[in-house]
Amino acid sequence: MNARKIIAASALALAATGLTACGSGDSDASGDGPTTIKVWMSVDQPIVDGFQTWLDEKSKGSGVKVKLEKVENINQLIMTKIQAKDTPDIALIPQPGVVGDIVKRNAATPLDDVVDVDALKKTMIPGTLETGTVDKKLYGLLVQMNVKSFVFYNKAAWEKAGYQAPTTIDELNALTDQIKADGGTPWCMGIESDTATGWPATDWFEDLILRYGGVDEYDKWVKHDVKFDSPVVKEAAAEFEKLMFTDGNVLGGRKSIASTGFAKAGFPMFDKSGPKCWMFKQGSFIPNFITEGTGVNLSDIGLFGFPAASAGGENPVLGGGDLAVLLNDSKNARQVMKWMSDPELGVDAAPKSSFISPHTTFDLSLYPDELTSQMAKVAYDATAFRFDGSDQMPGEVGAGTFWKEMTAWISDQQSLDDTLKNIDDSWPSN
Structure with missing residues (x-):
């Protein structure tokens, strides 16, 4: 069972109409898409804050602003927003099956030509890329994980x-x-x-x-x-x-x-x-x-x-995690997705949260305590990762x-x- 199902309340905390406007942010005249790329996720707030800090630094001087927002019940909310044609640019989805449903609705962009898949194969735990693969194409990139074994x-x-x-x-x-x-x-x-x-x-x-x-x-x-x-x-x-x-x-x-x-x-x-x-x-x-x-x-x-x-x-x-899905394709959104594929994404989140990186190259000393470092090492030494069945x-x-x-x-x-x-x-x- 996904960890947030266990820990979070099950009631819908936000109605679709109660959220801030999604879709494209402020656009420039270059044709590169919105200059503010909106990313939704349902991870713990300290992880959101850590990701925001790192992405703010990464995006300096690029002309692109990344706005992260924590939402509740993201699986159902995203499907509602897809139907309304009013999605964020990127969403972190906690279930591979939902990623597959998004792909069936032609609402996701393949990431094979967006991120460096060959480089990711060298740094990520075996099996993590397959978690977000649908019909032999990468649609969901695991950016943070939990482990159950x-x-x-x-x-x-x-x-x-x-x-x-x-x-x-x-x-x-x-x-x-x-x-x-x-x-x-x-x-x-x-x-x-x-x-x-x-x-x-x-x-x-x-x-x-x-x-x-x-x-x-x-x-x-x-x-x-x-x-x-x-x-x-x-x-x-x-x-x-x-x-x-x-x-x-x-x-x-x-x-x-x-x-x-x-x-x-x-x-x-x-x-x-x-x-x-x-x-x-x-x-x-x-x-x-x-x-x-x-x-x-x-x-x-x-x-x-x-x-x-x-x-x-x-x-x-065995574990779970959050898969980054590109919903609104643009040059600027692709750039943000590339940043989110960086093995260093969690360096500001790890010391203050439950974040565990799926990259075996991640510095174990950044985790907030020895126990979390041990958990990450067990995952990094594994022969394969598989999502909760x-x-x-x-x-x-x-x-x-x-x-x-x-x-x-x-x-x-x-x-x-x-x-x-x-x-x-x-x-x-x-």
């Missing part, structure tokens, strides 16, 4: 116990058994999230399918060319079941998972009497919940990347039956076979 822990307690980060799933299983043998409860787990209950389980499945099937099988599964009722999904389910359903593995047991809020599930790691559970798989946004809920510092939280299926095998990361599936599946059926299975209301069949049956026919 992490396991968090209580650093001081972990080091005292002498535990080592696993590098394979077999080692993860062995560590789970070791913690239990030592008298601890290995896993913190909760999937409750109000009307979105179930999404943390989908992230588990996505990470496991990425590892057992590789990126090609994962991509086919996201498109439903590989069904839910298939060997690779059942293999992922068997591992999830082993870790989460085995007696003593999860705080509160299987019966507690569906009723435990995802945001609070990691709090018991920092109980004053010692960890009540030892590991918590979640995304790069979760440390802020932990610090606010427990009073610990970010420096008290340790992490490791979710391990590979086998030693030396593929080690991809449920966010790419049709809405009635990715934000519907996938969540609900996982919840029913985890709650022991139905079998795995019924769960997978129900999700397959819910997939739209066209």
Whole structure:
């Protein structure tokens, strides 16, 4: 699930008519397009401010002004504005499926001749360019990202116990058994999230399918060319079941998972009497919940990347992010898009925000704390990046039956076979 769906309020905060006028800004007589290029995004305000600072400096002397604006519910808002022919020049879209919808409406300009794709291939995490590619053309350029393939822990307690980060799933299983043998409860787990209950389980499945099937099988599964009722999904389910359903593995047991809020599930790691559970798989946004809920510092939280299926095998990361889409084509808008493709785009945003660059060349020392630097390094060392699968599936599946059926299975209301069949049956026919 996209991080902003989790953290932000779901209500529409802005009606389309309530925004400042979009479309072209002040034009010059050169034919280069508007001199003020308007960019919409729904990222956190500190990221907006950091991008604005950097772009203001970059655009000095060019005759082009860049105006960034944070808007809510950008996915729906952009589609409304496309219909009204009143879009900003560039928009940062948080879902590849929406980028595809924009392309279907002939409302986006391919970026292959706008940005230096060959240079980007050398600096960006493998797979990030493919995230915004539609019909073999680049339409959405990932400019900032979040990552979900992490396991968090209580650093001081972990080091005292002498535990080592696993590098394979077999080692993860062995560590789970070791913690239990030592008298601890290995896993913190909760999937409750109000009307979105179930999404943390989908992230588990996505990470496991990425590892057992590789990126090609994962991509086919996201498109439903590989069904839910298939060997690779059942293999992922068997591992999830082993870790989460085995007696003593999860705080509160299987019966507690569906009723435990995802945001609070990691709090018991920092109980004053010692960890009540030892590991918590979640995304790069979760440390802020932990610090606010427990009073610990970010420096008290340790992490490791979710391990590979086998030693030396593929080690991809799952995540999300924001894709820059060129909506109003002009020479000046293209120039702004080129600036936004620069690996240095986030240098003013990184020290003061949750920004993570998709460029492996980005200076890790610019991130505001060691934990964020570690998260970025896990991503930069990955063999590939893949966007959250449920966010790419049709809405009635990715934000519907996938969540609900996982919840029913985890709650022991139905079998795995019924769960997978129900999700397959819910997939739209066209």
